[in-house]
Amino acid sequence: MKRLLFCLYNLISNPNCAPSYQHIERTHHDRMKVLNIFFFSFLATALFLGSCNEPSLIGSELVEDEQGVLLFTDSLSITMENVEGDSLIGYSPLFANYSNYLFGDFDDPIFGTSKAEIYFRIVGPGFYPDFDDAERLDSAVLVIPLDSAATYGDLSKPFEYELFELSEKPSNDENYYTDTTLMVEPMPLHSGFFTPNLSDTLALIEANSDGEEDEVKVVRELRIPLPMEFAERLFNTDSLSYESDSIFAQTFKGFYLKAVNKTNAMAAFDLVNSRAGISLYFHQTDTTFRRFPFTMDRLIIPSYEQDVTGSPVQDILDNQSTADSLFVLQAMEGQDIKIQLPDISSLGDIIINKAEIEFTIASLPGDDADFYRPIDQLVLTYPLDTDGTTRSLINDVNFIGTGNVLFGELFGGQVFSSNGKRKYSVAISAHLQDVLSGTIENTLYLEPFQRAQKASRVVLYGPSSQSNPPKLKLYYTESTN
Numbered sequence: 207m208k209r210l211l212f213c214l215y216n217l218i219s220n221p222n223c224a225p226s227y228q229h230i231e232r233t234h235h236d237r238m239k240v241l242n243i244f245f246f247s248f249l250a251t252a253l254f255l256g257s258c259n260e261p262s263l264i265g266s267e268l269v270e271d272e273q274g275v276l277l278f279t280d281s282l283s284i285t286m287e288n289v290e291g292d293s294l295i296g297y298s299p300l301f302a303n304y305s306n307y308l309f310g311d312f313d314d315p316i317f318g319t320s321k322a323e324i325y326f327r328i329v330g331p332g333f334y335p336d337f338d339d340a341e342r343l344d345s346a347v348l349v350i351p352l353d354s355a356a357t358y359g360d361l362s363k364p365f366e367y368e369l370f371e372l373s374e375k376p377s378n379d380e381n382y383y384t385d386t387t388l389m390v391e392p393m394p395l396h397s398g399f400f401t402p403n404l405s406d407t408l409a410l411i412e413a414n415s416d417g418e419e420d421e422v423k424v425v426r427e428l429r430i431p432l433p434m435e436f437a438e439r440l441f442n443t444d445s446l447s448y449e450s451d452s453i454f455a456q457t458f459k460g461f462y463l464k465a466v467n468k469t470n471a472m473a474a475f476d477l478v479n480s481r482a483g484i485s486l487y488f489h490q491t492d493t494t495f496r497r498f499p500f501t502m503d504r505l506i507i508p509s510y511e512q513d514v515t516g517s518p519v520q521d522i523l524d525n526q527s528t529a530d531s532l533f534v535l536q537a538m539e540g541q542d543i544k545i546q547l548p549d550i551s552s553l554g555d556i557i558i559n560k561a562e563i564e565f566t567i568a569s570l571p572g573d574d575a576d577f578y579r580p581i582d583q584l585v586l587t588y589p590l591d592t593d594g595t596t597r598s599l600i601n602d603v604n605f606i607g608t609g610n611v612l613f614g615e616l617f618g619g620q621v622f623s624s625n626g627k628r629k630y631s632v633a634i635s636a637h638l639q640d641v642l643s644g645t646i647e648n649t650l651y652l653e654p655f656q657r658a659q660k661a662s663r664v665v666l667y668g669p670s671s672q673s674n675p676p677k678l679k680l681y682y683t684e685s686t687n
């Protein structure tokens with residue numbers, strides 16, 4: 207069963223969005239359930255933040271019960287199991303776009319191959335630009351801004367690409383997942399190379415408001431020249447097609463950007479940038495220069511393929527019962543880690559004051575942390591069904607809210623250093639109290655946050671590790687009830 211994944215930034219950027227990062231089944235009932243979950247999570251957050259005198263269960267502070275002695279243990283063990291990831295939501299009419307889209311055929315020295323390609327379309331302007339009076343058509347350029355923050359790996363090798371037109375029209379009213387395949391025309395519109403340059407500026411000749419040619423400088427843009435035959439189609443399309451986007455979409459169904467060669471990196475594009483789209487350049491008169499922009503439509507669909515065959519990760523997955531066990535996490539559609547919490551009922555009737563799990567990052571031969579940095583933010587979810595295909599964020603995350611600037615500090619899930627080792631620590635205070643009360647099962651899933659927008663990964667030591675096993679750190683008091 208496919209999973210819908212969204213991040214809370216979608217809610218911030220689009221108030222009409224439902225909550226982020228829920229794995230949602232494709233039914234109207236489930237959409238309404240997600241809205242209800244969000245409402246009650248929001249209400250719980252408001253009550254939590256407004257109750258200054260109430261003890262906190264999110265793990266940001268130690269809270270000592272006035273009638274009990276604070277106790278501590280880190281001797282309880284967890285179990286871990288890698289589980290294969292599933293396809294993610296790529297596009298939905300109910301949610302805002304991702305802030306970046308991955309692109310490339312990434313040959314990772316540890317994790318195998320990850321391929322990311324993109325389907326997209328431009329939107330009709332809703333009016334006729336009146337090209338009839340133009341003196342001449344000059345060119346058409348597809349503009350794709352780069353996202354430097356999400357670009358990942360060794361960028362020294364050029365990316366080879368091919369740009370195709372779609373032969374089938376995707377629907378703005380449907381959900382599309384990251385295993386989507388759409389039909390394309392047999393011949394590419396353009397083929398080329400680019401090397402992501404994240405700092406140097408590019409000097410362009412653009413039209414100013416007076417129709418004069420001005421030199422402007424832009425940073426981090428891929429500019430793909432389109433053939434004149436295509437530019438003429440845009441230039442000569444009838445006025446009715448321009449005034450109706452549905453008719454425009456029948457004529458210009460969309461595009462497919464294909465990765466051709468393997469590199470040791472993954473590029474990232476900012477397709478929601480106002481500059482993204484097609485720029486049509488023409489002369490209104492011999493001395494009047496114009497640029498008409500065709501902006502990017504909301505319908506942008508990432509397409510992913512990942513394969514660990516023959517990689518060190520395949521060996522890890524095949525040998526997780528060894529003495530120094532290793533477990534892997536990978537963004538996009540990669541591996542998650544299923545965690546089984548211990549039975550803490552043996553501690554008696556207790557109140558959880560603070561609980562967290564600490565993981566140690568493993569460094570493998572052939573890996574390069576300068577190029578392949580570990581996942582920057584992890585989250586925990588719990589299953590809503592028996593097979594774990596539908597999940598929800600744990601309450602420790604919901605109470606804080608992933609849009610909170612202090613989210614990483616309060617919940618954890620970010621890389622930190624301790625005694626010369628890189629680690630993660632994640633808060634499970636509220637979740638463990640729920641487990642103790644019997645309201646939910648003791649199963650968790652450790653996942654990359656905003657995984658559809660990242661190519662990063664990490665290897666963690668597992669419970670059988672001799673020197674770096676994960677630690678469940680539990681601070682509690684005995685109940686006086």
